[in-house]
Amino acid sequence: MEAVYTQGIWMAESLQQRTISQEKMWLIVTHIGDPKAAFLLVFPFTYFISKRAGVAVLWVAAISEWLNLVFKWMLFGERPFWWIGESGLFVNKQPNVHQFSSTCETGPGSxxxxxxxxxxxxxxxxxxxxxxxxxxTHSVVLSAAPYLLYVVMLVAVGISRIFILAHFPHQVIAGSITGFILGMVLSRRVPEGRPLLFFFSFSIGLLLGTLMLHAGLQQLGIDLSWSITLAKKWCSRAEWVRLDSAPFSSLTRDCGALLGLGLAQYWKPGGYSLPWAPRALSLAISSMGLYHVNRLPLPVRPQGLFYGLFFVKFVIVPQIVMVLVPGLCVAPMRNSHSRPHDSSLP
Known part of the structure; x- marks a missing residue:
C-alpha cells in the first residue's frame, strides 16, 4: 500500500498547486459533501418536494453513514495529513501541501x-x-440530466477530499462505488409508515450493537482510538480536531435521526396537504430552525454528555421538518386565510 499512498500524496500536492486559487470552492464542496449536510440540508429540501423521497434521504443517510463507520473500523485506512509524517518516507523531500480547517477528521480514512x-x-x-x-416529459435526454449532475457532484466531492488531505484517491473511489450501490438498494426499502416501535428498536439496536462491536474489537487487542491519536498528533492546529468528527458522533447522529424519524411519523398531524407556497415557507422556516439547532454549543467534557446531547440534537431534526413547522406554524396560517369571512360583521 505504500506505493498507493505515496502516489496519492503527490496527486494531492499537484492538485493543491494547480487549483489553489479555487480553495474556497473546494472547501464549500467538501462541506456540501459532509454527511451532516444530508440531514440538515438535503433532507428538508427533498421532504418538501416529495415526502417519500425526504424520508428515504434520511433513512439512506443514517444507514450509509453507520455502515461507513463499521467499514472504517474494519479497514483501518490511513489519512494523508497524518500518513505524511508517520510513514517516514518524506524526510529528504517533503511534499508542498497544506492543511485546512476541514482536514483533521479523527476517524480512519477508508x-x-x-x-x-x-x-x-x-x-x-x-x-x-x-x-x-x-x-x-417522456424525454430521455431531460430525465438523464440529473444523473449527469450526480456524476459531476461525486467527482467534485472526491476531488475536494483529496485537495484538503482528508482522503487518498482510492478511498474516494471506494466510497463512491459503495455509496452508489447502497443508494440503489436502500432506496427500495424505505420504512415509510412503520410503527414507532420499529424505529425505536432499530435505533437502539444499532447503537448497542455498535458499542458491543467496539468492545469486542478492543477485547481482541484492536485499538480503535489509533486514528484519533494520529489526528491530534499531526493536525496543524489543535482547534481543527473536533469531537463532532469522531466516529461516535457519527453513530449518535445516525441513531438519533432514525429515532427522530419514527417519532415524527408517529406524531405527524394528518389530514392536510400543503400546496407549493406553504411548502416553500415550511422549507425556509425549517432551514432556519435547523441552522440554529446545528449551532447550539455542546459541552465537550464529559464526552458521554456530549454524545448524549448530540443524539438528542438529531432526534429533534425530523421533528422540526416533519411536525413542528408544517403542523404547528404553516398549516394554521393557511387555514386562517382559507376561512370564509362572516357576512354579519360590519
Missing part, C-alpha cells in the same frame, strides 16, 4: 464517508427527479 454518503443520498434525489421528469 472508505471516504463524504463520498459514500453523498453517493447514497444523492442517488435517492436524482433517481426520484429523473423518474419525475420522464413521466412529465
Amino acid at each position: 472508505p471516504s464517508g463524504h463520498a459514500m454518503v453523498t453517493a447514497a443520498v444523492w442517488w435517492v434525489v436524482v433517481s426520484s427527479l429523473g423518474s419525475s421528469l420522464y413521466l412529465r
